[in-house]
Amino acid sequence: MFVPFYDANRLRHIRFQYVTVGLIAVNGLVYLFAQASGEAGAILSAFEISYGFIPAVVNGFAELPPPYVAVPPWLNFLTYSFLHLDIWHVAGNMLFLWVFGDNVEDAFGHLRFLLFYLACAAAGAALHALVFPGSEATLIGASGAVSGVAAAYLMLHPRVWVWVLAFGRIPLNLPAWLLLMVWIAIQFALLASGAEDVSYAAHAGGIVTGAALTLVLRRRGVPLFDRQIRTPRAVELADAGEERL
Template sequence: MFIPLHDANSLKHIRLQYVTIGLIIANVLMFFLTAFGTEQATTAVAYGLGYIPSVAFGYAELPPELVFLPEDMTYVSYAFLHGDIFHLGGNMLFLWVFGDNVEDALGHVKFLIFYLLCAVAGALFHGMLAPDSQVPLIGASGAIAGVVSAYLILHPRVKIWILAFGRIPLRIPAFIALALWILFQFAMFLAGGEEQISWACHIGGIVAGALLVLVLRNRDVPLFDRQIVTPRAVVVEQPSAVRPVRAEPAPRWGRQ
């Protein structure tokens, strides 16, 4: 729908978005560690680290040789796997453009918790709608969807540069691009869009992000770009000093 390029939105509470950078590095490293093996190896990784609803809900079991983590951990681990370089690049670009300001609003630790919980929510909603599915879910899209909805609530009026339809450069308020993106996710979910994309995972992340940002943001961070007006100490100007008029003593007259 669109490709985000840049937002003119400086950090206000942190010096460096090192959690956002760390998440991008972790995703890129995981991709290069898992995506270039044999087809059998990449399939094993997808089944071992991806989220499989039927396994998570106890309707099926993985072969022992594919069990890399406790099943509950796959609610998070799936979000660090990607199918190809375009899948990875799109998610990481969204995280790079929008993640820093959400991290700025929440703080480092709470942003990491926020990101992981959005990933969990995406997987959970996907699994609830297809509990018997044996197809692994992979990708950071659920967590990224949460970041997008949080950014929309925090900074709807910030101007962002995008490539509309992948080719038209535009500088528009964030609420136009991001609200349309979110509406598109819901439309595709209701219409039963492409089968290879879990629109349910996106919806789970969007809803989780919108709710969590209300709870986890720092107290001095406003919503919807509202300004917090701090009362200033008002100095009341004193009137200029008035020199009092002295009553001069009455002249003494000598006795006649």
């Protein structure tokens, strides 16, 4: 419904969002490798089956054939999040990470942000396995981790204005609290409805974990629910003021 593509929210504590950019690069490279290793007409490659997350396997209800076993099942709680089904899948997740990840990384610090991202990915997989314990379908995608990032951004910078494409074509400038609260509400509504086309359980797991970890992982002195309103024009004026000083 809404695709974010820009927020006027400067970094305060770090010079560059190395972890955010690194995660985007790794996801992109893994996607290209998985596509190159796939067979024509196959929905998932052997690589994606080996490193994706299958609830029935991690819950002990099924076993992967030996040729597909590449890592211990517990590691699939993380590896699945670096795999994507198609270019739109990876692009959508990475765009969310690009827009919101830098400021969350800024608030947490590089290492804590990386641990936060991986924890949200693992929590998304865990809730998916709890909701669909016997599923033999392979879960892939960074949505659980990115959902945690979105929840953290909401708790840190709800008043920042974000440029989005509504319905993929209409540019709108919306406050983050409105954009993200609507998006989060939709995820939980679809989870409650039993929709199975997307793992909304993974989204929900990431959201809850992201919100909880934000309380303890943010830097000392970083406030919750920042009251300063940042529009693109406000940032331009602030930059101009700093230059004059």
